[in-house]
Amino acid sequence: MEKFAVYVPKLITKKENFAPGHRACIGCGEALAVRLACKALGDDVIITNATGCIEIISSQLPYTSWRLPWMHTLFENTAAVASGIEAGLKAMTRKGRGLAVEAKVVAMAGDGGTSDIGLQALSGALERGHDFLFLCFDNEAYMNTGIQRSSATPYGASTTTSPAGKVSIGQFAWKKNVPAIVVAHNAPYVATACPSYPFDLMDKVKKGLETNGPAYVHILSVCPTGWRCLPELSVRIGRLAVETGIFPLYEVESGRYKLSFDFPKLRPIDDYLKSQGRFKHLSPDEIKKIQTRVTEEYQKLKEIAARS
């Protein structure tokens, strides 16, 4: 990493298309991820954004944080809006009324706008094979409306609609595997990323952007407000998610899995869980259960990657 620290500042654009001055919480992993993604996207993109944290913190009238063409419409329809923009540009270009630059369409949504309410529109757009990049900024709950659980909330996390209580451990289901759902649509490029690994994230966003056809990058975005953790630990906790194997980083190119970072030995899941208040109620037995599941899932992923 020392080498990157020396060279990367020279390689990465200083231009901020996601402008400073937005209203995100202190330590927001999602704002950091969007900022990095925008550096990788460059100037010739059109962004369509689902309702959610990013939309709210970046677009309050009469201000905007966007130095790119940007459109927000609703919560669940972002992939459909992206389909429309892509089709519109395609038709106009063919009919000689296209833009002066070749623009790629990028859809952005949170985990709710991707894995819950937006899943149908995403599936439709993937199946139809539109040429677009979908970025899911996953902070593992409906943070914008006050930390309600989504299907991306991890097992055992306490949220305002899956509160831990005398007879409840909090979130009762395992996190939905949206990247696998996207892979099942035969999307040519699927990846997971985390802003704690900025260069890896930018590489993947760029690769997704350059993919011909639908591409999907699922970005774990630490949310100090919702995860009940210290804002200055945001980047550290993102690393722990990867190092413990609960959020492995990988790419799937034309169906072939490849781990981006492989650790000979995963850190114990306890290191990750104890850093966040949302897991503080978990008993040693529950932590053991989570550890077993994480180890198994990671092993499965390694096997798929080895076979690919």
Add this chain to the structure above:
Amino acid sequence: MMAKRVGMEVSVAIGEAAKMANVDVVAAYPITPQTHIVEHLAELVADGELDAEYIPVESEHSAMSACLGSSAAGARTFTATAGQGLELMHEVLYVASSMRLPIVMTVANRALSAPLSVWGDHSDAMAVRDTGWIQLFTENGQEVVDNVLCAFRIAEDQRVLLPVMVHLDGFHLSHMIEPILLPEVEAVKRFIPPLKYPFPLDPLKPVSMGDFGPPFIYSEAKWAQEVKLREAKDVVVECWQEFGKQFQRHYSPVEEYRSEGADVLLLTMGSYSETAAAAIDKVRAEGKNIGLVRLRLWRPFPFAELRQKVSQARVLIVLDRALSIGGPVGPVCSEIRSALYGQAKQPKVVSIVGGLGGRDISVAGFEAIISRGIKVAEKGSRNEFEIFGVRE
């Protein structure tokens, strides 16, 4: 080449109209009774007769959402839907008008579930009354074709930039084979200038669209929208006048049939107006002083035109093809009463609901509605409104 008269299903003719308008994007989901419209467009695209992107979306919600995207990109955008499909689009419709996206949509009006009914009435149209779209009603296939062409010109007018919905009755119109005069393509090209959307999504001129509006600005944003929709009425009328000049078929916000100096007026909207006109001929032949008024422009509501055309009558019977369940009277009648309230001279307004879920009203039926309406006006009714022919 002259315009030619052809026998054609109205839905197919709508597809032909969209083709003449040279649309760039069609995003649509199948639903009875509008399916033939989008099937024909898919066929035109497949045969290379229409150079457009056809997006076979996975729901009506996504149909209208894709339309938002393509329209914001600056592409001429068309879709069609009906009934439940229009309801599934509901929240997206507000976005289309608030973001000033000139989308054109035909709605083959259909009843709403439950019980499930694929047949026609105006329940779907009434449910989207306040979505901020310009809304036109049509009576026959020719009117649908003409008004689809007008819709593009109105929607894309730089003074308007609002989406337009053209309503046609499901089955009663959508599935009829009628003689239709298809204008020549060159004439249509002249009539509908190329779309120049002023602020398309473009990396060279970045704009933020659909920002969120806190309380200090929301009211102003909505008021601006209200003013624009009201002002659009003049452009709609101007467009119809220009259409009349070029194609010799004439439209106006409120139209009449033998209504001059009438003592009793019947008011209808949509394809039932033609049957109602036949009934008017019959009662006129019997020497009764009864006429017909047809509402064509539903939004923006033509207050002045309506008042001018109905205020001199003694009785005004309004036929609604939808219910406002638990509310006052039929939704159209409710608006008419509101428009006439406080006017120095106004007729007694009677609300009759009929033609729900595709039930026919014959000429004799309209005669019965007229005589029942007159009786209610004179003697009153135990209900706020009556459903014609309902078995209680």
